[in-house]
Amino acid sequence: MKILIVDDDPLVYQSLQVLLTREKDMEVIGTANDGALAIEKCEQAQPDAILMDIRMPGMDGIQATREIKERWPHIRIMMLTTFEDEQNIRLALLAGAEGYLLKSTQVSSMSEQLRALVSGSSVLDAEVLKKLTQPEKQGLSELTPRENDILELVAQGFSNREIAKQLFISEGTVRNTLSIILDKLQVRDRTQLAIYYWKKK
Structure with a gap:
């Protein structure tokens, strides 16, 4: 090996x-x-x-x-x-x-x-x-503060580049964190993510 x-x-x-x-x-x-x-x-x-x-x-x-x-x-x-x-x-x-x-x-x-x-x-x-x-809490409370920040900006229609600029992080970090959010909330894409966010608010 x-x-x-x-x-x-x-x-x-x-x-x-x-x-x-x-x-x-x-x-x-x-x-x-x-x-x-x-x-x-x-x-x-x-x-x-x-x-x-x-x-x-x-x-x-x-x-x-x-x-x-x-x-x-x-x-x-x-x-x-x-x-x-x-x-x-x-x-x-x-x-x-x-x-x-x-x-x-x-x-x-x-x-x-x-x-x-x-x-x-x-x-x-x-x-x-x-x-x-481990069983996860339902809803937005299971996300970290940074994940919630990114989710909110996605829901408001910002692009990855705009989110990165606003939060002073790299676009790669935004993409990686988005993958985590989609996985945690079990939704397929940005559109469904935004719908999920506004339903929960």
């Missing part, structure tokens, strides 16, 4: 490289410290699985996951992060990741999870799964 490790912390990727290499059926074919380099490594080496950090300078893990899955859908991606918040979990899964583990996961367990991932299973850390399956 060929594995690519993507993380901007040298201590993390060096430790994982040493520990995973001890597994007889695993070969770490390289490391990368940002998403763009991860894409280059995929083109060169075609790993079976990637351990992907989320927050990195340059291209983050979520954008890299999206691009890798578009070009090489057979490559299995395990998000590996310290961030347990629901938004990152949902964004990672929407981008195409098949697994999500916390960096606190023991390496022995991580090896087993990687084997399961490559064999075709989806792998979610127990705490992650709990966050995704």
